[in-house]
Amino acid sequence: MANEFSEDxxxxxxxxxxxxxxxxxxxxxxxxxxxxxxxxxxxxxxxPALGVIxxxxxxxxxxxxxxxxxxxxxGIIAIPVLTTTYTRRYGVAMSxxxxxxxxxxxxxxxxxxxxxxxxxxxxxxxxxxxxxxxVPALLTxxxxxxxxxxxxxxxxxxxTASSDVRL
Amino acid sequence: xTSAAEPAFSEVIHAPLRLRICGLLRHVxxxxxxxxxxxxxxxxxxxxxxxxxxTDAGFVVxxxxxxxxxxxxxxxxxxMLTPIGSSALEGHLAAxxxxxxxxxxx
Numbered sequence: 001m002a003n004e005f006s007e008d009x010x011x012x013x014x015x016x017x018x019x020x021x022x023x024x025x026x027x028x029x030x031x032x033x034x035x036x037x038x039x040x041x042x043x044x045x046x047x048p049a050l051g052v053i054x055x056x057x058x059x060x061x062x063x064x065x066x067x068x069x070x071x072x073x074x075g076i077i078a079i080p081v082l083t084t085t086y087t088r089r090y091g092v093a094m095s096x097x098x099x100x101x102x103x104x105x106x107x108x109x110x111x112x113x114x115x116x117x118x119x120x121x122x123x124x125x126x127x128x129x130x131x132x133x134x135v136p137a138l139l140t141x142x143x144x145x146x147x148x149x150x151x152x153x154x155x156x157x158x159x160t161a162s163s164d165v166r167l
Numbered sequence: 168x169t170s171a172a173e174p175a176f177s178e179v180i181h182a183p184l185r186l187r188i189c190g191l192l193r194h195v196x197x198x199x200x201x202x203x204x205x206x207x208x209x210x211x212x213x214x215x216x217x218x219x220x221x222t223d224a225g226f227v228v229x230x231x232x233x234x235x236x237x238x239x240x241x242x243x244x245x246x247m248l249t250p251i252g253s254s255a256l257e258g259h260l261a262a263x264x265x266x267x268x269x270x271x272x273x
Contacts, residue, residue: 022266029190091199
């Protein structure tokens, strides 16, 4: 909804703004937030791709020889490639949670990743067959895909809610 | 959501388009120039004019980046709210909210 403010009004004192104008401006901003949310739709390929990378991080420690270093190095390179590809393609860069719900989901994903990496390391230290590392790697992949999509949903809800700044 | 900032009216942000630009940037790290333009349904020239004012005030920074989908020399322009701009925006939103609720702001 367009409001009655002129773009470069000479009198910009608060006293010159009517209650109706202020409300209309806040409504415009709420609408803009909804427009932005419509743009933040993560493509279907994003979370599976991220899941493969986090799965590699999770399982790499159980690999023999220098393979853990190689796998983790590939993962470290792949993450910025993935996020840069996404932001350039969709024109939106978001690196942090926008509220308590998305923050909780991100912390949960990080906790799962750390637990999986520790499990993978334990598999190596206990002398188990390396293929056991597929278990934490697969769990990390599934968590990233499932929780990652929920994270996006939470993010969109939080942006919509925070766009409504009216009391 | 209600802004927790102290009401502080900003004459730079007050223009509706500049307020809406800052409002969009409030939620993200950076937005592509084209996304802001399309969201506000304005042309490049008008957006550039308002971004220049916001940049001069230190509220917004622009970052140029080569575009992977363009063969020519054109670049992507990323727009980001600065910490100063973010504080000014939250204060301004608090002021507008007060006015919208019938509380005078000085």
